[in-house]
Amino acid sequence: MRNDFSAILRRATGEMGIPLGPDETAKLDIYRRELLFWNGKMNLVSLKAPEDLPVKHIADSLSALPFIPEAAVGLLDLGAGAGFPGIPLKIVRPRLHLLLLESSRRKVSFLKTVIRVLALENAEAINARAEELSADFRERFDVVISRAALKLPEYISIAAPLVRPGGILIAMKGKNPRAEVEEAVRLENRTGTRLDTVRGWRLPILGNERNIIVLSKR
Numbered sequence: 644m645r646n647d648f649s650a651i652l653r654r655a656t657g658e659m660g661i662p663l664g665p666d667e668t669a670k671l672d673i674y675r676r677e678l679l680f681w682n683g684k685m686n687l688v689s690l691k692a693p694e695d696l697p698v699k700h701i702a703d704s705l706s707a708l709p710f711i712p713e714a715a716v717g718l719l720d721l722g723a724g725a726g727f728p729g730i731p732l733k734i735v736r737p738r739l740h741l742l743l744l745e746s747s748r749r750k751v752s753f754l755k756t757v758i759r760v761l762a763l764e765n766a767e768a769i770n771a772r773a774e775e776l777s778a779d780f781r782e783r784f785d786v787v788i789s790r791a792a793l794k795l796p797e798y799i800s801i802a803a804p805l806v807r808p809g810g811i812l813i814a815m816k817g818k819n820p821r822a823e824v825e826e827a828v829r830l831e832n833r834t835g836t837r838l839d840t841v842r843g844w845r846l847p848i849l850g851n852e853r854n855i856i857v858l859s860k861r
Contacts, residue, residue: 648675651848652697658847661705663735670734670761671701677760678725681753687725698848704728705735706844707788707813710857715765716785719744721773721802722792726754728815729788733766742784743768744776773801782807790815795823795856796830803834806860812836814856819843824856835861 649668656663663671675696681687690696704727711718715738720729723743733741745751745768754768787802787810795814802812816823820841828838840857 647693648672648697651694652701655698655702655847656705659702659706661702661708661735667735671731673761674726674730674734674757677753677757681756685749685753687750687753688727694849698846699851700725700727701731703815703846703853704731704790706853707732707815707855708735710811710813710840710855711736711739711786711788714738715740717783718742719780719784719787719802719805721787721789721798722746723754723768724750724790724792726757728790730754730757730761730763732788733763734761737764739765741766744771744773746770746772773805777804780805785810786813787811788813788815791817795820796826799827799830799834799836799858803836803860808860810860811839812858812860814858816854816856818852818854820854820856827856827858837861 649672653663678687707728717740720743723729723745729741729743733739743754748770751768751770758766781804784805787806789798798814806812824841831837836858839859842855844853846853
């Protein structure tokens with residue numbers, strides 16, 4: 644399984660123009676092992692084929708890299724679940740200051756284990772809902788990202804107060820989110836955001852449709 648995972652992952656990220664070094668590949672493989680172990684205890688992620696983890700989850704997570712500054716910015720993964728996209732992004736972009744927000748206590752235990760096992764610096768997982776962060780974390784983050792966790796208008800309403808002016812919100816979606824995008828545009832004045840990018844693409848190897856939506860905070 645390990646050789647299949649590494650080979651599939653390298654092929655997928657290579658097709659995306661994101662070549663992985665040996666250290667990054669090794670850390671992602673450790674992440675894989677921890678995820679599979681914990682997945683036997685709780686429902687972290689559905690894995691039905693060898694391509695699911697390296698392509699549908701890790702390569703998909705890394706597709707947000709071109710939109711994230713290379714500086715040591717603060718990144719909030721809202722609704723982190725099993726750690727996608729935050730953990731793969733942190734492994735490949737180690738200068739990120741990562742906060743993983745997850746409402747499930749058991750999933751947070753998994754995320755904390757991954758952070759410890761991988762010795763990820765400037766990374767933290769907390770058990771809370773996004774609505775509970777507004778007071779202490781208002782306008783704290785340079786980037787807030789979420790992977791298919793919420794409908795776009797709801798996500799923007801929750802995430803926008805947490806992003807500093809000039810920062811960005813990233814929403815990772817599946818099939819064409821046109822209706823959600825149109826509603827989000829109608830809410831721009833209320834949320835203080837502006838739609839910058841809607842990028843449609845397809846997963847390498849598998850061809851599944853994906854969309855990345857980027858908004859800036861005014």
